[in-house]
Amino acid sequence: MNTISPIGVFDSGIGGLSVWKELSSALPGESMMYLADSAHAPYGTKSKKYITERSRVITSFLLDRGCKLIVVACNTATGAAITTLRREYEVPFIGVEPAVKPAALASKTGHIGVLATARTFKGEHFIRTKGMFAGAVEVHVQAGTGLVELIEAGLLKSVETHDLLEHYLRPMIESGIDQLVLGCTHYPFLIPMIRNILPVGVTIIDPAPAVARQTRKVLENFRGLNPGPDSPVHQFFTTGDPGPLELIIKQVSGNQPAEVIRTI
Numbered sequence: 582m583n584t585i586s587p588i589g590v591f592d593s594g595i596g597g598l599s600v601w602k603e604l605s606s607a608l609p610g611e612s613m614m615y616l617a618d619s620a621h622a623p624y625g626t627k628s629k630k631y632i633t634e635r636s637r638v639i640t641s642f643l644l645d646r647g648c649k650l651i652v653v654a655c656n657t658a659t660g661a662a663i664t665t666l667r668r669e670y671e672v673p674f675i676g677v678e679p680a681v682k683p684a685a686l687a688s689k690t691g692h693i694g695v696l697a698t699a700r701t702f703k704g705e706h707f708i709r710t711k712g713m714f715a716g717a718v719e720v721h722v723q724a725g726t727g728l729v730e731l732i733e734a735g736l737l738k739s740v741e742t743h744d745l746l747e748h749y750l751r752p753m754i755e756s757g758i759d760q761l762v763l764g765c766t767h768y769p770f771l772i773p774m775i776r777n778i779l780p781v782g783v784t785i786i787d788p789a790p791a792v793a794r795q796t797r798k799v800l801e802n803f804r805g806l807n808p809g810p811d812s813p814v815h816q817f818f819t820t821g822d823p824g825p826l827e828l829i830i831k832q833v834s835g836n837q838p839a840e841v842i843r844t845i
């Protein structure tokens with residue numbers, strides 16, 4: 582593995598930037614290429630076949646540009662496509678899965694909530710993980726249908742987003758959850774709103790820090806960790822409108838302007 586090559590990161594849209602942010606602070610020496618497949622978002626309502634095909638196109642795009650490792654910064658694409666990607670390509674892939682295990686271990690009420698896309702709940706990873714903890718806790722699942730579209734449209738503070746979110750969280754709150762797992766990388770952008778809706782004492786679990794730790798571990802195992810160029814290069818691509826991505830990049834990178842290139 583060539584240490585100076587970039588890490589490739591992709592998602593159905595802007596959500597994976599919540600993972601990119603963790604990666605860039607945990608691995609400050611690494612250059613990265615981020616691709617948002619916003620023209621094809623949301624993935625959560627699409628078929629496994631469709632998501633796998635999009636994941637192949639994006640993986641090939643990132644590998645053609647020299648990426649040494651791919652982070653699938655999307656729970657939905659991880660569940661639908663990562664097994665196929667690992668079989669078809671030689672580079673290591675890191676996926677994102679709803680963090681059921683830490684939530685189950687931390688729960689005192691015995692009730693945890695998972696907010697994710699409908700497709701993620703159908704994925705083999707989620708079904709297996711949920712099964713492993715079924716005896717220990719009750720897992721309350723809720724598909725966040727419509728939230729990704731609102732986030733992609735930049736409506737992070739709108740009344741419409743708030744009302745839909747409250748509608749989804751209310752039944753979980755009434756069931757007595759004390760852990761809420763964010764099973765979609767778009768949702769961390771709604772954390773301020775989620776905190777306002779949840780009672781005090783409910784912990785929100787975002788898997789991004791664990792993904793960054795796992796990426797470091799895999800890079801070390803492959804002797805691919807970049808000890809650090811003075812200024813790592815971050816490139817951003819989108820298949821859709823660059824505007825929303827540019828806005829969120831500014832927000833997560835402390836006002837650093839970024840150029841987003843429209844592609845495939």
Ligand code: DGL
Nearest residue numbers: 593623624625656657766
């Ligand atoms: N960020 C994706 C995920 O983590 C969103 C899926 C979608 O596009 O519906 O699942």
